[in-house]
Amino acid sequence: MAFRSTAAALLLTATLTVPAAAADSHSPVGTWRMLHPQTGAAHMIIEIADKNGELEGRIAELADGPADAVCWNCVGERKNQPLAGMVILWDVTPVSGGWNAVILRPATGMINGARIELENGGKALKIISGRGPLRVAQTWDRIE
Template sequence: MKLLTLAALLAGLTGAVGATPVGLWKTIDDETGQPRSHVRITERDGRLSGRIEKLLVPPATPDCVKCSDERKGQPIEGLTILRGVRRDGEANWGGGDILDPKSGKVYSVRLTELDDGRRLEVRGFIGVPLIGRTQVWERLEP
């Protein structure tokens, strides 16, 4: 019994240290506090990307009409909004960008895991992280 308890404790510690934001997240609008979408974050070659899997609030238009890059005119549902993010410390990720499909603007991004990976602080900014906006997403599944 003691061996089983020790194994479970060690597995929990290993999971916390090696945790990543990979999984399905419910985005929460920082202005309204309401859920907006489900975003699936995946990792490939040490870099994260995130794609909108499901919209919880129908947009005014289903396509990203305000986007100015290759995503212009693409359906918002299925759109990759998070790109090129890499580990930057034990619980932080950065160096990539995030798209706001509503405005079409692209921001630098920093991700910080909170509450043992159950929540994710998503900070979009221009220039320095002090100037920007923060959303806290909730994990739906690993």
């Protein structure tokens, strides 16, 4: 009898977790691999999380370069602060077909408005930031 109860509990747990995993394909919440714009190699790992009802993205780890790298191009309170753990995406608000946000580009220290859209069934996150000739488009890959 204990075997049936355990089996039933496992089946119920598996059934209840599938919709939660499927919901990720409609949300930017998760872990993302940012590729280096020039080389295409993994550059940073970004975690986007829901913090008290607001989405924010922070650098979880640096995939290349020194682990203790700092944001020497940043200004204000971010100047010379460690990149690992730094919030680089905030003020994320839903709009038709995606989200608007504010993004920090650590390589330049620039803070810009950004448009975020999920692509490829939620496996990629397209981010367009900046204006005019300084406009930058990136695609981050979801880490499963």
